[in-house]
Amino acid sequence: MIENTVTLVATDLDGTLLNNKKEVSEINKKAIRDLKQNGIFFGIASGRPVETILKTIEDWGMSKDIGFVMGMNGGAIYDYRLQSKEEYYLLDGEIVIEIMDFFKGYDVKFWILIGDDRYVNVSTEQTRAHARLYKENEIECDLYEFVKNRKINKLILNFDPDYQKVVEQRAREYKNDKCTGFFTAQNLFEFVDPHINKGFGIEKLCEHFGTSKEHVVSFGDDLNDCEMLMASGCGVAMKNARNRLKKVADYVSEYTNEENAIAHFIYDYILKEDQNV
Structure with a gap:
């Protein structure tokens, strides 16, 4: 073997x-x-x-x-x-904004991780408890302003596991050769640089x-x-x-x-x- x-x-x-x-x-x-x-x-x-x-x-x-x-x-x-x-290979903020716009109207939350801080567009008791479990500090903010002129490792989409197929289909429709996406859990989908x-x-x-x-x-x-x-x-x-x-x-x-x-x-x-x- x-x-x-x-x-x-x-x-x-x-x-x-x-x-x-x-x-x-x-x-x-x-x-x-x-x-x-x-x-x-x-x-x-x-x-x-x-x-x-x-x-x-x-x-x-x-x-x-x-x-x-x-x-x-x-x-x-x-x-x-x-x-x-x-x-x-960090992801450019302009691409992050484009992805967030592409998922407008969909039942997803956006997360950005910088060190041990988790920046989110919507914070709930459930997401705060999840952040504490992973030793992250959850910070709710305007992510559009946050990513301007900034490069990040990845953009995370959080959603109910029953919504997985909807997210998968929408992600397939997004075309940009400067990023790629994949599931990392039944309730998480991530966009990163293709490398x-x-x-x-x-x-x-x-x-x-x-x-x-x-x-x-x-x-x-x-x-x-x-x-x-x-x-x-x-x-x-x-x-x-x-x-x-x-x-x-x-x-x-x-x-x-x-x-x-x-x-x-x-x-x-x-x-x-x-x-x-």
Whole structure:
């Protein structure tokens, strides 16, 4: 299954590393520590901003175990060792305004993430609770004024999950070769620069750490993980992953995120150690 020596492991968070309580299990933590002891870089690959991921990792007590963070679906890379962040291919504010105009009259809310601040056009108790869960500060403002003369990582559309097909159809009708869009959850759709995806992030990580994609293992569960799994030497989909992701994965785990799928794979196929997972 794994044909090359593994030097780098990247994982999505929600539905992958995290259980349904948004926690990292003790056995997953141990597996990550064991990777580090064997000289293998481990890091997070998420759509969240780097800044909020760093806060979350600190709360987990895992700052010493993680080598990097890929944030914004590949749009930003943070190196723990150097304590430095790089960002790539930001989205121009004029395009953001155009997209918001295109979705006028539709039942969607717009979010823009800058660091650990979430700027929104409509703030509700539900969205504020969601922001707190992800360690973001929600700020309601005029987004049209906010994005003037500004470049951002991405524009997020938030909506009721039952409205997903409506958003998908409208997004297909929007034509602009300077941006692309994709679902990151059943209630979230994101527009980014066409270069940006987690597969691009894997390429940048390999450049940064001096390795190649053949030596990378990645884990995911949702559609925004497709490019990452395809770009890796071994892409692993959770048992609970979307069917479209399973089709592009090199391996589909027999375990879900609730069943410590990552720890199972690390011990069975990377470290090849017997553990009571």
